């Protein structure tokens with residue numbers, strides 16, 4: 001068997017075009033332009049790249065973006081005051097604080113300060129709690145991207161065995177909850193899981209988010225499985241690779257996402273979507289078939 005390769009870039013491009021059209025509709029019909037505020041504290045090089053990509057992606061589809069850069073030694077109170085200002089600003093529909101934060105700032109206090117109605121990263125406890133009940137307002141972007149990719153590729157989720165490798169709060173756990181909400185039977189594995197292969201072999205859909213290159217080799221994958229690789233690892237030669245032995249597993253899976261070019265482009269796309277939906281909800285547009293309540 002040779003797997004079909006999911007073209008995450010193409011899916012992201014198509015979705016961004018759709019979202020861009022909705023942004024313009026909102027602006028022309030309701031006079032509202034979605035706005036995203038991104039707060040960066042310090043000068044972490046990787047964070048700067050992520051923030052730049054988010055701002056650029058906003059521009060591409062007509063979302064207004066505001067970048068607030070605070071120095072690495074900015075007191076927590078300054079950051080909280082900035083969030084309060086943005087919470088009260090009617091032109092800001094989404095607020096994102098780029099993680100990680102410097103050690104002197106309490107991350108949870110910061111995330112909990114963001115209005116739940118503007119929490120487009122989905123990290124506020126209210127939205128995290130909503131993942132348990134299937135009523136989250138903003139699904140977190142990477143797991144949402146995984147779900148959208150599966151939907152786009154028309155992968156049946158209900159009743160299938162899903163194994164998620166990785167149990168982090170930002171990828172593994174929310175992905176598991178979201179796919180369970182879609183009626184999959186879900187198993188979560190982590191670094192202390194004994195004999196990982198006995199679990200991964202059960203997967204109709206295997207989602208891997210561990211941050212370990214070549215963690216998943218063909219012997220660990222059921223013939224015909226769908227394999228979604230979330231991992232991003234930089235190798236010594238500077239190249240980027242995922243967590244899955246792509247060449248080997250491609251000969252066994254039915255569908256596989258590559259790294260780069262799989263889940264990666266979807267993460268920012270879903271951030272744009274969450275921001276757009278926040279602005280749409282602000283003018284009373286509720287579309288329950290569109291990925292939020294009904295979409296997870």
Ligand code: NAD
Pocket residue numbers: 142165166167168169170171172189190191192193196209210211212215230231232233263264265267
């Ligand atoms: P994390 O380090 O917070 O969590 C890793 C998880 O994997 C943990 O639960 C850990 O127990 C598990 N794990 C580690 N080694 C393992 C092993 N040998 N066997 C089984 N489980 C193991 O990482 P994260 O933030 O969840 O990110 C995971 C990966 O996804 C990273 O490579 C990260 O760069 C990537 N990522 C990609 C995107 C994207 O947009 N594509 C977004 C976020 C994270």
